[in-house]
Amino acid sequence: MNFPCIKCGLCCKKVGILDKSLDRGDGACKHLSEDNLCTIYNDRPRICRIDEMKPNSISTKKWHEINLEVCKKLGAKI
Numbered sequence: 001m002n003f004p005c006i007k008c009g010l011c012c013k014k015v016g017i018l019d020k021s022l023d024r025g026d027g028a029c030k031h032l033s034e035d036n037l038c039t040i041y042n043d044r045p046r047i048c049r050i051d052e053m054k055p056n057s058i059s060t061k062k063w064h065e066i067n068l069e070v071c072k073k074l075g076a077k078i
Contacts, residue, residue, distance in 0.1 A: 001060055001061075001064075002051060003051055003064055003067060004064065005050075007036055008036060008071070008075070009032060009036030009037075010075055011070070011071065011074060012029040012031075012032040012036070012038065012048075013027065013028045013029075013032065013074075014027055014028075014074055015027070015028065015029040015048075016028065016029075018047060019045070022045065022047075029048075050063075050064075051063075
């Protein structure tokens with residue numbers, strides 16, 4: 001089961017908070033295209049791979065729920 005990403009780009013527009021090396025200068029990822037897609041998707045950093053960042057101590061379902069809540073919070077701030 002993969003994370004149900006809707007490709008809104010919200011997390012990519014705020015990635016500079018977590019990783020300055022990806023920041024294009026405005027907080028957004030330098031690899032984010034105008035249509036909210038990743039231009040290096042197959043080679044994206046680990047921080048961008050939600051399922052690979054899951055701690056072993058929680059279930060995949062719970063991990064997805066946590067990340068979907070973050071998505072909602074990001075959406076509320078834009």
